[in-house]
Amino acid sequence: MAISQGHHAEKESVFKSVIKVKQKERQGMPAFLKTAGLALLFPILLLALWEGVTRFGLVAGHLLPAPSEIVGTIWAMGVDGSLWGHMGITLYRLLWGFFWGTIVAVVIGSLVAMSRNAETMFDPLIQAFRAIPSLAWVPLFILWLGIGEPSKVTLIALGVFFPVYLNVVGGIHSVDRKLIEVGKAYGLNQFQLVRRIILPASLPSFLTGLRSGLGLGWMFVVAAELLGASQGLGYLLVLGQNTLSPNVILASIVLFAFLGKVTDYALKKLQTRALHWQDNMKN
Amino acid sequence: MSIQVDKVSRTFQGTLAVDEISFEAKQGEIVGLLGTSGCGKSTILRAISGLDTEYDGTVCIHGKETRGTSRELGVIFQEPRLMPWLTVIDNVCFGLTGTKEENREKAREILRVVGLEDFEQHYPKQLSGGMAQRTAIARALVTAPSTLLLDEPFSALDAFTKLQLQDMVLELWESYKPTMVIVTHDIDEALYLCDRIVILKGQPGELHDNLEITQPKPRKKSDTKLAELKEYILESLDISRTPKQRKEA
Ligand SMILES: Nc1ncnc2c1ncn2[C@@H]1O[C@H](COP(=O)(O)OP(=O)(O)O)[C@@H](O)[C@H]1O
Ligand SMILES: [Mg+2]
Numbered sequence: 459m460a461i462s463q464g465h466h467a468e469k470e471s472v473f474k475s476v477i478k479v480k481q482k483e484r485q486g487m488p489a490f491l492k493t494a495g496l497a498l499l500f501p502i503l504l505l506a507l508w509e510g511v512t513r514f515g516l517v518a519g520h521l522l523p524a525p526s527e528i529v530g531t532i533w534a535m536g537v538d539g540s541l542w543g544h545m546g547i548t549l550y551r552l553l554w555g556f557f558w559g560t561i562v563a564v565v566i567g568s569l570v571a572m573s574r575n576a577e578t579m580f581d582p583l584i585q586a587f588r589a590i591p592s593l594a595w596v597p598l599f600i601l602w603l604g605i606g607e608p609s610k611v612t613l614i615a616l617g618v619f620f621p622v623y624l625n626v627v628g629g630i631h632s633v634d635r636k637l638i639e640v641g642k643a644y645g646l647n648q649f650q651l652v653r654r655i656i657l658p659a660s661l662p663s664f665l666t667g668l669r670s671g672l673g674l675g676w677m678f679v680v681a682a683e684l685l686g687a688s689q690g691l692g693y694l695l696v697l698g699q700n701t702l703s704p705n706v707i708l709a710s711i712v713l714f715a716f717l718g719k720v721t722d723y724a725l726k727k728l729q730t731r732a733l734h735w736q737d738n739m740k741n
Numbered sequence: 742m743s744i745q746v747d748k749v750s751r752t753f754q755g756t757l758a759v760d761e762i763s764f765e766a767k768q769g770e771i772v773g774l775l776g777t778s779g780c781g782k783s784t785i786l787r788a789i790s791g792l793d794t795e796y797d798g799t800v801c802i803h804g805k806e807t808r809g810t811s812r813e814l815g816v817i818f819q820e821p822r823l824m825p826w827l828t829v830i831d832n833v834c835f836g837l838t839g840t841k842e843e844n845r846e847k848a849r850e851i852l853r854v855v856g857l858e859d860f861e862q863h864y865p866k867q868l869s870g871g872m873a874q875r876t877a878i879a880r881a882l883v884t885a886p887s888t889l890l891l892d893e894p895f896s897a898l899d900a901f902t903k904l905q906l907q908d909m910v911l912e913l914w915e916s917y918k919p920t921m922v923i924v925t926h927d928i929d930e931a932l933y934l935c936d937r938i939v940i941l942k943g944q945p946g947e948l949h950d951n952l953e954i955t956q957p958k959p960r961k962k963s964d965t966k967l968a969e970l971k972e973y974i975l976e977s978l979d980i981s982r983t984p985k986q987r988k989e990a
Contacts, residue, residue: 636818637822637824639792639818639822640816640818640822640824640835642810643792643815644812644836644884645810655824661826735825735827735864735865736825736866737825737865737866
Protein backbone atom coordinates (compact mmCIF):
# COMPACT_ATOMS: atom_id res chain seq x y z
CA MET A 459 0.00 0.00 0.00
CA ALA A 460 2.75 2.37 1.04
CA ILE A 461 4.73 1.47 -2.02
CA SER A 462 1.87 2.14 -4.33
CA GLN A 463 1.24 5.49 -2.65
CA GLY A 464 4.85 6.49 -3.08
CA HIS A 465 4.60 5.54 -6.69
CA HIS A 466 1.53 7.64 -7.04
CA ALA A 467 3.20 10.68 -5.51
CA GLU A 468 6.13 10.31 -7.84
CA LYS A 469 3.84 10.15 -10.81
CA GLU A 470 2.08 13.26 -9.67
CA SER A 471 5.29 15.22 -9.35
CA VAL A 472 6.33 14.21 -12.85
CA PHE A 473 2.98 15.44 -14.03
CA LYS A 474 3.38 18.77 -12.29
CA SER A 475 6.80 19.40 -13.71
CA VAL A 476 5.46 18.75 -17.19
CA ILE A 477 2.75 21.33 -16.58
CA LYS A 478 5.35 23.80 -15.29
CA VAL A 479 7.41 23.42 -18.45
CA LYS A 480 4.31 24.06 -20.51
CA GLN A 481 3.49 27.18 -18.50
CA LYS A 482 6.99 28.49 -18.98
CA GLU A 483 6.61 28.13 -22.71
CA ARG A 484 3.37 30.03 -22.60
CA GLN A 485 4.89 32.90 -20.61
CA GLY A 486 7.66 33.34 -23.20
CA MET A 487 7.35 35.42 -26.35
CA PRO A 488 4.60 34.15 -28.67
CA ALA A 489 6.05 32.50 -31.75
CA PHE A 490 4.49 34.90 -34.25
CA LEU A 491 6.02 37.95 -32.53
CA LYS A 492 9.37 36.26 -32.69
CA THR A 493 9.15 35.66 -36.45
CA ALA A 494 7.76 39.14 -37.04
CA GLY A 495 10.69 40.62 -35.10
CA LEU A 496 13.15 38.53 -37.08
CA ALA A 497 11.58 39.52 -40.38
CA LEU A 498 11.61 43.24 -39.52
CA LEU A 499 15.11 43.34 -38.09
CA PHE A 500 16.98 43.71 -41.37
CA PRO A 501 14.66 46.27 -43.06
CA ILE A 502 14.70 48.45 -39.95
CA LEU A 503 18.49 48.33 -39.76
CA LEU A 504 18.66 49.26 -43.43
CA LEU A 505 16.28 52.20 -42.96
CA ALA A 506 18.26 53.42 -39.97
CA LEU A 507 21.50 53.23 -41.97
CA TRP A 508 19.89 55.12 -44.86
CA GLU A 509 18.55 57.80 -42.55
CA GLY A 510 21.96 58.05 -40.91
CA VAL A 511 24.05 58.42 -44.06
CA THR A 512 21.76 61.10 -45.50
CA ARG A 513 21.49 63.01 -42.20
CA PHE A 514 25.23 63.19 -41.81
CA GLY A 515 25.66 64.19 -45.44
CA LEU A 516 27.60 61.07 -46.44
CA VAL A 517 25.57 60.95 -49.68
CA ALA A 518 24.22 63.80 -51.74
CA GLY A 519 20.85 64.70 -50.18
CA HIS A 520 19.49 66.15 -53.40
CA LEU A 521 19.87 62.75 -55.10
CA LEU A 522 18.94 60.40 -52.26
CA PRO A 523 16.58 61.96 -49.73
CA ALA A 524 16.26 60.45 -46.26
CA PRO A 525 13.37 58.08 -45.50
CA SER A 526 11.88 60.66 -43.16
CA GLU A 527 11.81 63.15 -46.00
CA ILE A 528 9.93 60.68 -48.24
CA VAL A 529 7.39 60.08 -45.51
CA GLY A 530 7.13 63.85 -45.16
CA THR A 531 6.47 64.22 -48.91
CA ILE A 532 3.69 61.64 -48.78
CA TRP A 533 2.28 63.29 -45.67
CA ALA A 534 2.24 66.70 -47.29
CA MET A 535 0.45 65.31 -50.36
CA GLY A 536 -2.05 63.68 -48.05
CA VAL A 537 -2.66 66.94 -46.25
CA ASP A 538 -3.16 69.01 -49.39
CA GLY A 539 -5.33 66.22 -50.79
CA SER A 540 -3.45 65.56 -54.05
CA LEU A 541 -2.35 62.13 -52.79
CA TRP A 542 -5.88 60.73 -52.99
CA GLY A 543 -6.34 61.90 -56.53
CA HIS A 544 -3.09 60.30 -57.71
CA MET A 545 -3.73 57.04 -55.90
CA GLY A 546 -7.38 56.95 -56.92
CA ILE A 547 -6.79 57.43 -60.62
CA THR A 548 -3.97 54.86 -60.69
CA LEU A 549 -6.07 52.32 -58.83
CA TYR A 550 -9.01 53.03 -61.12
CA ARG A 551 -6.92 52.45 -64.25
CA LEU A 552 -5.45 49.27 -62.83
CA LEU A 553 -8.77 47.77 -61.73
CA TRP A 554 -10.56 48.75 -64.93
CA GLY A 555 -7.79 47.23 -67.08
CA PHE A 556 -7.62 44.20 -64.82
CA PHE A 557 -11.38 43.74 -65.13
CA TRP A 558 -11.46 43.88 -68.92
CA GLY A 559 -8.32 41.81 -69.35
CA THR A 560 -9.73 39.14 -67.08
CA ILE A 561 -13.17 39.08 -68.72
CA VAL A 562 -11.77 38.72 -72.21
CA ALA A 563 -9.21 36.13 -71.06
CA VAL A 564 -11.88 34.04 -69.33
CA VAL A 565 -14.24 34.11 -72.31
CA ILE A 566 -11.63 33.31 -74.96
CA GLY A 567 -9.71 30.97 -72.64
CA SER A 568 -12.77 28.85 -71.84
CA LEU A 569 -13.73 28.72 -75.51
CA VAL A 570 -10.27 27.60 -76.53
CA ALA A 571 -10.04 25.06 -73.72
CA MET A 572 -13.48 23.55 -74.27
CA SER A 573 -13.57 23.32 -78.03
CA ARG A 574 -11.02 21.78 -80.37
CA ASN A 575 -12.16 24.03 -83.20
CA ALA A 576 -11.80 27.20 -81.17
CA GLU A 577 -8.35 26.04 -80.12
CA THR A 578 -7.14 25.54 -83.68
CA MET A 579 -8.72 28.84 -84.69
CA PHE A 580 -7.55 31.13 -81.91
CA ASP A 581 -4.68 29.63 -79.98
CA PRO A 582 -1.89 29.89 -82.58
CA LEU A 583 -2.73 33.53 -83.18
CA ILE A 584 -2.82 34.31 -79.46
CA GLN A 585 0.49 32.55 -78.95
CA ALA A 586 1.97 34.61 -81.79
CA PHE A 587 0.70 37.84 -80.23
CA ARG A 588 2.15 36.74 -76.92
CA ALA A 589 5.59 36.71 -78.50
CA ILE A 590 5.32 40.47 -79.13
CA PRO A 591 6.47 42.49 -76.10
CA SER A 592 3.23 44.20 -75.12
CA LEU A 593 4.83 47.62 -74.77
CA ALA A 594 5.51 47.59 -78.49
CA TRP A 595 1.81 48.18 -79.00
CA VAL A 596 1.88 51.49 -77.16
CA PRO A 597 2.45 53.82 -80.14
CA LEU A 598 -0.34 52.13 -82.04
CA PHE A 599 -2.74 52.40 -79.11
CA ILE A 600 -1.96 56.07 -78.74
CA LEU A 601 -2.44 56.61 -82.46
CA TRP A 602 -5.75 54.80 -82.44
CA LEU A 603 -7.19 55.66 -79.06
CA GLY A 604 -5.49 58.92 -78.24
CA ILE A 605 -3.51 59.72 -75.14
CA GLY A 606 -6.51 59.54 -72.78
CA GLU A 607 -7.87 56.78 -70.60
CA PRO A 608 -8.88 54.23 -73.28
CA SER A 609 -5.34 53.65 -74.49
CA LYS A 610 -4.07 53.25 -70.93
CA VAL A 611 -6.80 50.83 -69.91
CA THR A 612 -6.32 48.84 -73.11
CA LEU A 613 -2.61 48.52 -72.47
CA ILE A 614 -3.17 47.34 -68.91
CA ALA A 615 -5.89 44.91 -70.04
CA LEU A 616 -3.48 43.49 -72.61
CA GLY A 617 -0.90 42.91 -69.90
CA VAL A 618 -3.43 41.19 -67.67
CA PHE A 619 -4.87 39.12 -70.52
CA PHE A 620 -2.00 36.74 -71.19
CA PRO A 621 -1.31 35.25 -67.77
CA VAL A 622 -5.03 34.88 -67.06
CA TYR A 623 -5.65 33.34 -70.48
CA LEU A 624 -2.82 30.83 -70.12
CA ASN A 625 -3.97 29.78 -66.68
CA VAL A 626 -7.63 29.46 -67.68
CA VAL A 627 -6.70 27.21 -70.60
CA GLY A 628 -4.19 25.25 -68.55
CA GLY A 629 -6.62 24.91 -65.64
CA ILE A 630 -9.45 23.58 -67.76
CA HIS A 631 -7.16 21.23 -69.66
CA SER A 632 -5.84 19.75 -66.45
CA VAL A 633 -9.23 18.97 -64.89
CA ASP A 634 -9.16 15.31 -63.91
CA ARG A 635 -10.95 13.31 -66.61
CA LYS A 636 -12.02 10.86 -63.94
CA LEU A 637 -14.06 13.50 -62.14
CA ILE A 638 -15.75 14.52 -65.38
CA GLU A 639 -16.67 10.87 -65.86
CA VAL A 640 -18.42 10.90 -62.51
CA GLY A 641 -20.54 13.79 -63.74
CA LYS A 642 -21.26 11.99 -67.00
CA ALA A 643 -22.25 8.86 -65.11
CA TYR A 644 -24.86 10.98 -63.35
CA GLY A 645 -26.14 12.18 -66.71
CA LEU A 646 -25.05 15.81 -66.35
CA ASN A 647 -25.25 17.85 -69.54
CA GLN A 648 -22.41 19.98 -70.87
CA PHE A 649 -23.52 23.09 -69.01
CA GLN A 650 -23.89 21.24 -65.71
CA LEU A 651 -20.48 19.62 -66.19
CA VAL A 652 -18.95 23.07 -66.57
CA ARG A 653 -20.72 24.53 -63.57
CA ARG A 654 -20.39 21.62 -61.17
CA ILE A 655 -17.03 20.10 -62.07
CA ILE A 656 -14.90 22.04 -64.55
CA LEU A 657 -15.36 25.44 -62.91
CA PRO A 658 -14.49 24.45 -59.34
CA ALA A 659 -11.73 22.10 -60.49
CA SER A 660 -9.99 24.80 -62.54
CA LEU A 661 -10.45 27.51 -59.91
CA PRO A 662 -6.97 27.05 -58.38
CA SER A 663 -5.28 27.66 -61.71
CA PHE A 664 -7.59 30.59 -62.49
CA LEU A 665 -6.73 32.30 -59.21
CA THR A 666 -3.03 31.80 -59.83
CA GLY A 667 -3.56 33.46 -63.19
CA LEU A 668 -5.38 36.37 -61.56
CA ARG A 669 -2.48 36.97 -59.21
CA SER A 670 0.15 37.00 -61.91
CA GLY A 671 -2.21 39.07 -64.08
CA LEU A 672 -2.45 41.61 -61.31
CA GLY A 673 1.32 41.76 -61.04
CA LEU A 674 1.64 42.45 -64.75
CA GLY A 675 -1.22 44.93 -64.50
CA TRP A 676 0.83 47.01 -62.06
CA MET A 677 3.78 46.91 -64.40
CA PHE A 678 1.65 48.19 -67.25
CA VAL A 679 0.05 50.92 -65.15
CA VAL A 680 3.50 52.37 -64.63
CA ALA A 681 4.23 52.11 -68.33
CA ALA A 682 0.90 53.65 -69.31
CA GLU A 683 1.27 56.56 -66.92
CA LEU A 684 4.88 57.21 -67.84
CA LEU A 685 3.76 57.70 -71.41
CA GLY A 686 1.59 60.65 -70.76
CA ALA A 687 -0.72 61.38 -67.89
CA SER A 688 -1.62 64.47 -65.92
CA GLN A 689 -2.43 62.57 -62.75
CA GLY A 690 -1.53 59.28 -61.13
CA LEU A 691 1.43 57.69 -59.39
CA GLY A 692 3.21 57.19 -62.70
CA TYR A 693 2.78 60.86 -63.45
CA LEU A 694 4.49 61.60 -60.11
CA LEU A 695 7.50 59.64 -61.37
CA VAL A 696 7.71 61.87 -64.44
CA LEU A 697 7.07 64.98 -62.38
CA GLY A 698 9.81 64.07 -59.92
CA GLN A 699 12.25 63.53 -62.76
CA ASN A 700 11.38 66.81 -64.47
CA THR A 701 11.48 68.88 -61.28
CA LEU A 702 14.60 67.16 -59.97
CA SER A 703 12.85 65.96 -56.84
CA PRO A 704 13.91 62.40 -56.03
CA ASN A 705 11.71 62.53 -52.92
CA VAL A 706 8.62 62.65 -55.17
CA ILE A 707 9.92 59.72 -57.25
CA LEU A 708 10.66 57.67 -54.15
CA ALA A 709 7.31 58.61 -52.62
CA SER A 710 5.61 57.34 -55.77
CA ILE A 711 7.61 54.10 -55.65
CA VAL A 712 6.68 53.56 -52.02
CA LEU A 713 3.01 54.12 -52.85
CA PHE A 714 3.21 51.71 -55.79
CA ALA A 715 4.72 49.10 -53.49
CA PHE A 716 2.02 49.71 -50.92
CA LEU A 717 -0.90 49.49 -53.34
CA GLY A 718 0.60 46.49 -55.13
CA LYS A 719 1.00 44.66 -51.85
CA VAL A 720 -2.53 45.51 -50.68
CA THR A 721 -4.20 44.34 -53.89
CA ASP A 722 -2.13 41.16 -54.01
CA TYR A 723 -2.94 40.50 -50.37
CA ALA A 724 -6.65 40.80 -51.13
CA LEU A 725 -6.34 38.26 -53.94
CA LYS A 726 -4.26 35.98 -51.77
CA LYS A 727 -6.93 36.07 -49.07
CA LEU A 728 -9.54 35.24 -51.68
CA GLN A 729 -7.34 32.40 -52.87
CA THR A 730 -6.90 30.79 -49.47
CA ARG A 731 -10.57 31.23 -48.70
CA ALA A 732 -11.76 29.71 -51.97
CA LEU A 733 -9.23 26.89 -52.03
CA HIS A 734 -9.16 25.67 -48.44
CA TRP A 735 -10.21 22.24 -49.73
CA GLN A 736 -6.97 21.80 -51.65
CA ASP A 737 -4.68 19.06 -50.51
CA ASN A 738 -1.24 20.52 -50.97
CA MET A 739 1.86 21.48 -49.03
CA LYS A 740 0.58 24.88 -47.96
CA ASN A 741 -2.53 23.54 -46.24
CA MET B 742 -33.33 -3.66 -65.55
CA SER B 743 -31.75 -6.47 -67.48
CA ILE B 744 -28.41 -6.13 -69.21
CA GLN B 745 -27.28 -8.03 -72.29
CA VAL B 746 -23.67 -7.80 -73.31
CA ASP B 747 -23.27 -9.19 -76.80
CA LYS B 748 -19.87 -9.85 -78.38
CA VAL B 749 -18.25 -6.78 -76.86
CA SER B 750 -14.63 -6.28 -77.92
CA ARG B 751 -12.39 -3.32 -77.26
CA THR B 752 -9.18 -2.35 -79.00
CA PHE B 753 -6.78 0.20 -77.52
CA GLN B 754 -4.33 1.65 -80.03
CA GLY B 755 -4.35 -1.47 -82.14
CA THR B 756 -4.12 -4.01 -79.31
CA LEU B 757 -7.14 -6.06 -78.46
CA ALA B 758 -7.95 -5.75 -74.74
CA VAL B 759 -11.15 -7.79 -74.54
CA ASP B 760 -12.38 -10.22 -77.14
CA GLU B 761 -16.06 -10.84 -77.91
CA ILE B 762 -17.44 -11.10 -74.40
CA SER B 763 -21.12 -12.00 -74.09
CA PHE B 764 -23.21 -12.49 -70.97
CA GLU B 765 -26.51 -11.48 -69.54
CA ALA B 766 -27.68 -10.07 -66.21
CA LYS B 767 -31.37 -10.65 -65.66
CA GLN B 768 -33.57 -8.17 -63.84
CA GLY B 769 -32.62 -8.25 -60.16
CA GLU B 770 -29.64 -10.50 -60.64
CA ILE B 771 -26.22 -9.91 -59.08
CA VAL B 772 -23.57 -10.80 -61.62
CA GLY B 773 -19.90 -10.98 -60.73
CA LEU B 774 -17.20 -10.34 -63.30
CA LEU B 775 -14.25 -12.29 -62.01
CA GLY B 776 -10.75 -12.39 -63.37
CA THR B 777 -7.12 -11.58 -62.72
CA SER B 778 -6.03 -7.98 -63.08
CA GLY B 779 -5.59 -6.67 -66.59
CA CYS B 780 -7.99 -9.09 -68.21
CA GLY B 781 -10.47 -6.36 -69.13
CA LYS B 782 -13.03 -6.29 -66.33
CA SER B 783 -13.06 -2.51 -65.98
CA THR B 784 -13.14 -2.17 -69.76
CA ILE B 785 -16.34 -4.24 -69.95
CA LEU B 786 -17.92 -2.28 -67.12
CA ARG B 787 -17.09 1.03 -68.80
CA ALA B 788 -18.77 -0.23 -71.96
CA ILE B 789 -21.90 -1.16 -70.03
CA SER B 790 -21.95 2.15 -68.18
CA GLY B 791 -21.71 4.03 -71.47
CA LEU B 792 -18.65 5.99 -70.34
CA ASP B 793 -16.77 4.26 -73.12
CA THR B 794 -18.53 4.15 -76.47
CA GLU B 795 -15.66 2.99 -78.67
CA TYR B 796 -16.29 -0.72 -78.24
CA ASP B 797 -17.44 -3.21 -80.87
CA GLY B 798 -20.52 -5.32 -80.24
CA THR B 799 -23.67 -4.25 -78.46
CA VAL B 800 -24.92 -3.59 -74.95
CA CYS B 801 -28.67 -3.82 -74.44
CA ILE B 802 -30.21 -2.38 -71.33
CA HIS B 803 -33.77 -3.42 -70.69
CA GLY B 804 -33.86 -4.94 -74.15
CA LYS B 805 -32.88 -1.70 -75.85
CA GLU B 806 -29.49 -1.18 -77.45
CA THR B 807 -27.74 1.72 -75.76
CA ARG B 808 -24.46 3.50 -76.22
CA GLY B 809 -23.99 6.30 -73.74
CA THR B 810 -24.65 7.08 -70.09
CA SER B 811 -27.98 7.03 -68.34
CA ARG B 812 -29.27 8.15 -64.96
CA GLU B 813 -30.70 4.68 -64.38
CA LEU B 814 -27.20 3.31 -63.95
CA GLY B 815 -25.28 3.93 -60.76
CA VAL B 816 -21.53 3.48 -61.01
CA ILE B 817 -19.01 2.88 -58.25
CA PHE B 818 -15.51 3.31 -59.60
CA GLN B 819 -12.37 1.52 -58.58
CA GLU B 820 -11.10 4.75 -57.00
CA PRO B 821 -13.29 7.04 -54.85
CA ARG B 822 -13.32 9.95 -57.35
CA LEU B 823 -14.74 12.41 -54.83
CA MET B 824 -14.94 16.11 -55.68
CA PRO B 825 -12.17 17.57 -53.50
CA TRP B 826 -14.01 20.89 -53.12
CA LEU B 827 -17.14 19.29 -51.64
CA THR B 828 -17.63 18.03 -48.11
CA VAL B 829 -18.51 14.39 -47.53
CA ILE B 830 -22.21 15.13 -47.35
CA ASP B 831 -22.18 17.33 -50.45
CA ASN B 832 -20.30 14.63 -52.31
CA VAL B 833 -22.98 12.14 -51.34
CA CYS B 834 -25.66 14.59 -52.54
CA PHE B 835 -23.86 15.06 -55.87
CA GLY B 836 -26.21 12.94 -57.97
CA LEU B 837 -29.44 13.85 -56.19
CA THR B 838 -31.90 16.20 -57.82
CA GLY B 839 -34.41 16.94 -55.03
CA THR B 840 -34.50 19.93 -52.69
CA LYS B 841 -31.49 20.58 -50.52
CA GLU B 842 -33.19 19.49 -47.30
CA GLU B 843 -34.51 16.25 -48.75
CA ASN B 844 -31.12 15.44 -50.23
CA ARG B 845 -29.34 16.07 -46.96
CA GLU B 846 -31.79 13.86 -45.12
CA LYS B 847 -31.23 11.00 -47.56
CA ALA B 848 -27.47 11.52 -47.49
CA ARG B 849 -27.37 11.49 -43.67
CA GLU B 850 -29.26 8.24 -43.62
CA ILE B 851 -26.88 6.52 -46.01
CA LEU B 852 -23.83 8.00 -44.25
CA ARG B 853 -25.06 6.34 -41.06
CA VAL B 854 -25.20 3.03 -42.91
CA VAL B 855 -21.60 3.33 -44.11
CA GLY B 856 -20.51 4.59 -40.69
CA LEU B 857 -19.49 8.11 -41.65
CA GLU B 858 -22.18 10.11 -39.82
CA ASP B 859 -19.51 11.93 -37.80
CA PHE B 860 -17.56 13.01 -40.86
CA GLU B 861 -20.18 14.72 -42.98
CA GLN B 862 -18.43 18.10 -42.82
CA HIS B 863 -14.98 16.72 -43.64
CA TYR B 864 -13.29 17.34 -46.97
CA PRO B 865 -11.88 14.44 -49.01
CA LYS B 866 -8.32 15.45 -48.11
CA GLN B 867 -9.14 14.68 -44.47
CA LEU B 868 -10.37 11.14 -45.14
CA SER B 869 -8.51 7.84 -45.14
CA GLY B 870 -8.64 5.74 -48.30
CA GLY B 871 -11.31 3.46 -46.87
CA MET B 872 -13.46 6.38 -45.69
CA ALA B 873 -13.21 8.01 -49.11
CA GLN B 874 -14.31 4.80 -50.81
CA ARG B 875 -17.22 4.46 -48.38
CA THR B 876 -18.27 8.01 -49.26
CA ALA B 877 -18.15 7.10 -52.93
CA ILE B 878 -20.27 4.01 -52.26
CA ALA B 879 -22.77 6.16 -50.37
CA ARG B 880 -22.87 8.60 -53.29
CA ALA B 881 -23.81 5.81 -55.69
CA LEU B 882 -26.33 4.13 -53.42
CA VAL B 883 -28.17 7.25 -52.30
CA THR B 884 -29.86 7.67 -55.68
CA ALA B 885 -31.18 4.08 -55.46
CA PRO B 886 -30.43 3.36 -59.14
CA SER B 887 -32.26 0.44 -60.72
CA THR B 888 -28.94 -0.91 -61.95
CA LEU B 889 -25.63 -0.70 -60.11
CA LEU B 890 -22.23 -1.19 -61.71
CA LEU B 891 -19.47 -1.70 -59.17
CA ASP B 892 -15.79 -1.81 -60.15
CA GLU B 893 -13.86 -3.54 -57.38
CA PRO B 894 -15.72 -1.40 -54.85
CA PHE B 895 -14.22 -2.97 -51.76
CA SER B 896 -10.69 -3.81 -52.87
CA ALA B 897 -9.19 -0.81 -51.06
CA LEU B 898 -10.92 -1.55 -47.77
CA ASP B 899 -9.78 -3.47 -44.73
CA ALA B 900 -11.24 -6.94 -44.19
CA PHE B 901 -13.76 -5.89 -41.53
CA THR B 902 -15.19 -2.93 -43.40
CA LYS B 903 -15.30 -5.09 -46.49
CA LEU B 904 -17.47 -7.74 -44.81
CA GLN B 905 -19.69 -5.04 -43.38
CA LEU B 906 -20.21 -3.35 -46.72
CA GLN B 907 -20.79 -6.63 -48.52
CA ASP B 908 -23.64 -7.24 -46.11
CA MET B 909 -24.84 -3.72 -46.73
CA VAL B 910 -24.95 -4.37 -50.46
CA LEU B 911 -26.93 -7.54 -49.82
CA GLU B 912 -29.38 -5.66 -47.60
CA LEU B 913 -29.80 -3.01 -50.22
CA TRP B 914 -30.41 -5.70 -52.80
CA GLU B 915 -33.02 -7.34 -50.55
CA SER B 916 -34.81 -4.03 -50.18
CA TYR B 917 -35.51 -3.28 -53.84
CA LYS B 918 -33.72 -5.92 -55.92
CA PRO B 919 -31.58 -3.74 -58.21
CA THR B 920 -29.64 -5.45 -60.98
CA MET B 921 -25.94 -5.39 -60.18
CA VAL B 922 -22.73 -6.09 -62.02
CA ILE B 923 -19.81 -6.36 -59.61
CA VAL B 924 -16.28 -6.50 -60.90
CA THR B 925 -14.02 -8.28 -58.48
CA HIS B 926 -10.86 -10.31 -58.22
CA ASP B 927 -11.94 -11.73 -54.87
CA ILE B 928 -13.45 -15.17 -55.33
CA ASP B 929 -14.96 -15.25 -51.83
CA GLU B 930 -16.69 -11.95 -52.47
CA ALA B 931 -18.10 -13.18 -55.76
CA LEU B 932 -19.32 -16.41 -54.16
CA TYR B 933 -20.87 -14.54 -51.26
CA LEU B 934 -22.79 -11.98 -53.29
CA CYS B 935 -23.45 -13.19 -56.80
CA ASP B 936 -26.18 -15.16 -58.51
CA ARG B 937 -23.96 -15.62 -61.50
CA ILE B 938 -20.22 -15.47 -61.94
CA VAL B 939 -18.72 -14.60 -65.30
CA ILE B 940 -15.08 -15.61 -65.42
CA LEU B 941 -12.74 -13.75 -67.75
CA LYS B 942 -9.28 -14.95 -68.53
CA GLY B 943 -6.21 -14.11 -70.52
CA GLN B 944 -4.90 -11.14 -72.40
CA PRO B 945 -6.87 -10.18 -74.45
CA GLY B 946 -9.60 -11.11 -72.02
CA GLU B 947 -11.95 -13.85 -73.15
CA LEU B 948 -15.03 -15.34 -71.59
CA HIS B 949 -13.91 -18.43 -69.78
CA ASP B 950 -16.95 -19.60 -67.88
CA ASN B 951 -20.39 -18.51 -66.79
CA LEU B 952 -21.52 -20.14 -63.55
CA GLU B 953 -24.92 -19.83 -62.00
CA ILE B 954 -24.99 -20.04 -58.20
CA THR B 955 -28.33 -21.09 -56.83
CA GLN B 956 -27.54 -21.13 -53.11
CA PRO B 957 -29.97 -18.85 -51.27
CA LYS B 958 -28.57 -15.65 -49.73
CA PRO B 959 -27.34 -14.81 -47.16
CA ARG B 960 -24.77 -17.52 -47.59
CA LYS B 961 -22.46 -19.04 -45.06
CA LYS B 962 -18.81 -18.68 -45.93
CA SER B 963 -18.34 -22.29 -44.80
CA ASP B 964 -20.90 -23.72 -47.24
CA THR B 965 -19.35 -26.88 -48.74
CA LYS B 966 -20.90 -26.34 -52.15
CA LEU B 967 -19.33 -22.89 -52.28
CA ALA B 968 -15.98 -24.30 -51.22
CA GLU B 969 -16.17 -26.74 -54.12
CA LEU B 970 -17.01 -23.92 -56.48
CA LYS B 971 -14.09 -21.93 -55.20
CA GLU B 972 -11.79 -24.84 -55.83
CA TYR B 973 -13.19 -25.16 -59.33
CA ILE B 974 -12.75 -21.47 -60.08
CA LEU B 975 -9.21 -21.40 -58.75
CA GLU B 976 -8.32 -24.36 -60.90
CA SER B 977 -9.94 -22.91 -63.96
CA LEU B 978 -8.06 -19.65 -63.48
CA ASP B 979 -4.89 -21.73 -63.27
CA ILE B 980 -3.67 -20.02 -60.12
CA SER B 981 -4.13 -22.78 -57.57
CA ARG B 982 -1.57 -25.39 -56.86
CA THR B 983 -2.42 -28.78 -58.31
CA PRO B 984 -3.66 -31.47 -55.87
CA LYS B 985 -0.38 -33.31 -56.28
CA GLN B 986 1.65 -30.33 -55.11
CA ARG B 987 -0.68 -29.87 -52.19
CA LYS B 988 0.08 -33.37 -50.93
CA GLU B 989 3.80 -32.67 -50.97
CA ALA B 990 3.36 -29.44 -49.04
N1 LIG C 1 -7.39 3.79 -71.75
C1 LIG C 1 -6.63 2.74 -72.07
N2 LIG C 1 -5.65 2.87 -72.99
C2 LIG C 1 -4.88 1.81 -73.35
N3 LIG C 1 -5.00 0.58 -72.82
C3 LIG C 1 -5.94 0.38 -71.88
C4 LIG C 1 -6.80 1.45 -71.46
N4 LIG C 1 -7.66 0.96 -70.52
C5 LIG C 1 -7.34 -0.34 -70.38
N5 LIG C 1 -6.32 -0.70 -71.19
C6 LIG C 1 -5.73 -2.03 -71.31
O1 LIG C 1 -6.78 -2.97 -71.37
C7 LIG C 1 -6.50 -4.10 -70.60
C8 LIG C 1 -7.62 -4.35 -69.60
O2 LIG C 1 -7.63 -3.32 -68.65
P1 LIG C 1 -8.71 -3.24 -67.49
O3 LIG C 1 -10.05 -3.41 -68.09
O4 LIG C 1 -8.45 -2.01 -66.72
O5 LIG C 1 -8.35 -4.52 -66.62
P2 LIG C 1 -8.93 -4.98 -65.22
O6 LIG C 1 -9.96 -4.00 -64.78
O7 LIG C 1 -9.49 -6.33 -65.47
O8 LIG C 1 -7.77 -5.06 -64.28
C9 LIG C 1 -5.15 -3.87 -69.95
O9 LIG C 1 -4.17 -4.59 -70.67
C10 LIG C 1 -4.92 -2.39 -70.11
O10 LIG C 1 -3.57 -2.12 -70.30
MG1 LIG D 1 -9.98 -2.68 -63.15
